[in-house]
Amino acid sequence: MTLPFVLDFTLRTVAIGAAVLGIVSGTLGTYAVLRGQSLLGDAISHAALPGIAVAFLLTGVRSPVVLVLGAAAAGWIGALLVLQISKQTRIPYDASLGLVLSVFFGFGMVLLTFIQRLPSGNQAGLDTFLFGQAAALLPRDVVVMSVLGLIAISATILLWKELKLLAFDREFGASIGLPMRALDVTLTSLLVFAIVIGLQTVGVVLMSAILIAPAAAARQWSDRLGRIVLLAALFGAAAGVTGAVISASTPRLPTGPTIVLCAGAIMLVSLLAAPRRGLLAAHVRSRRSHRNLRELGVLEDMYTLARHHEDPLHPHPAVVLRTMTSGPESVQPGLRGLERRGWARRVDGDLWALTDSGLESAHAEFAAPVAGEAPGVRSLHGGRR
């Protein structure tokens, strides 16, 4: 591990590339995740392979612009085929995804074997698209990535309202005259942009995670589209840069998988620790409400006893409370909870009494409905007195 990598030119290139990739795929991944099209990205990234091969076969050059355009064209065709097949036939959406991704990828493999046998013959560079090779990113690659990314992000901002409608209420959008079909195609095209930007860095197989993880993580922190998109871009960039730096400073640690694991870690932390939707918060909430309910149940029973007794603060044995409920095992912890709140006190051994503040709370909590529900009890009580 060497520290002065801030000045390292290659690492800086890789880190900037990974950041661009993270920002763009975080942004567009949000829409894919919200629209239930998370796996479309997987299909697009696999479908891009034959496009890369064809672009190389046609032009014979390994320029990033040409290859990225080829990838985008093929990915785009693949995405439209998926949507078309599942719309026109009874083949389910997920089956058409699997079909398109494997068939396009297989065809890409066939083309790659052709390229291997060409006299010009260096396939080197093309197969980096399979697994990604962030370390091989050159400044010119990063320039292409940034330009494409800028286009994609600007389009997202310009079409903000329209895309929001597309994601949440397509029918309403159509009813106010927006061209929803065209917007759908536009958004899919932007997704294709985001994917081809990432292919060279993380590769075909892992691209879908870079698209989904930041977005799914961001979703846990907010219910507002704007915040989700911003957070997803931030998470994506964080995962990209962290992964690139860790993998560059550790021997034999491939970049793409490291970035994916960073994104996965962000996702896991968000899933657990996000304030409202997070699983921990939900667990705490449900425990608290469970405890609350238990204490209120015991309080209600004590209140019932108190109302039938001349001195409402007269102590009663816990065993009586236990006979009054269907969950006798919750009486003891409930009493202890009430004691902590200062609503009940242990008089002696198994004897418990309400305190003044306990009586007051119980009255506020239970008096009204009980009074309306069972006036007879009260009058009987009064009559006896």
Next chain:
Amino acid sequence: MPQLEIQIIAVVTALACALPGAFLVLRRVSMLSDAISHAILPGIVLAFFLTEDLNSPLLILGAAVTGVITAGLIEALNRTGRVREDAAIGLVFPVLFSIGVILIARYAGGVHLDIDAVLLGELAFAPFDRIVIGGRDLGPKALWVMGSVLLVNTAFITTLYKELKLSTFDPPLAAALGFSPVLLHYLLMGAVSVTAVGAFDAVGSILVVALVVGPPATAYLLTDSLARLLLLSAAIGTLAALVGYWASHLADASIAGSMATVVGIFFFLAYLFAPQQGVIAAIRRARGHRRRFAQQMLLVHLLHHEDTPEASRECQPEHLQEHLRWNEEIAGIAIKSSLRDRLVVSRGGLLHLTSEGREIAREAMVA
């Protein structure tokens, strides 16, 4: 000899994939095959670290367990209610695959455990990895592995055919009758895992997806019966394997790749030409509806004006365009098809209903 063996391995693999694949497609969980075929990588690697033997059957076991764990993780993530199922799939398998890749890169550098091979496989080398016991050559290892997988899958589907069928088409009823849909789901995932593990060595994980999803999806366009779907999937898979092999032989290209391509071509043909579900059939059906409707409108129109003073005007072919606000094309279709079906005759520039035409017009009006 190696050529024949490659083809046999390819066919057996295609058959082993198509059987569970049919249920995956019908249950709308096709992408789990993609997820599982990638996610088994860390299982294979860990089992390899334990046994230090690439030929150990423990590798297959390890991978199969990982496959089922993958399905379980996806299900658990989905059940938190925080992540949709498709996003859960797309999160789990790349993470597991990444772990596998990193394990290989860091700890298995020198060994022949190549990520390229995992993804793409190389069927051409399969015949050279043979099982030799006591000096006797028992044939290629891949054939034994895939043959066993095919046997397991066939046994699984024939014994649990009725249960699988019911839980695929009517899960609530299956649950009510006491077939655990969860158990069946995981058994199916286990079958997919075993298939993916057996096949990745020979054909790679991507072709597994092509063979699992492609033939059943193609067959699904051709039949409505589950039994026929299974048989057709098997047949289509076999054919794709053979055609793919010979195509790759002629073009000297990747075998797995051309098999996947042929699967795609078969699907595309069915997509276009399937008698009921195909796109062309759908277009023809729509045209037929339009033609029949136009014909009925014409007959009703003629019936309405028959023997009335305006008949000489209303029953001119040219007038129809104006009166029914039809464009020339639809009017032409209606008149031509009605004349051909002898529902209408043309006399003196006017259209007259025949008795059959009158009958149809009356029926259409009643309906």
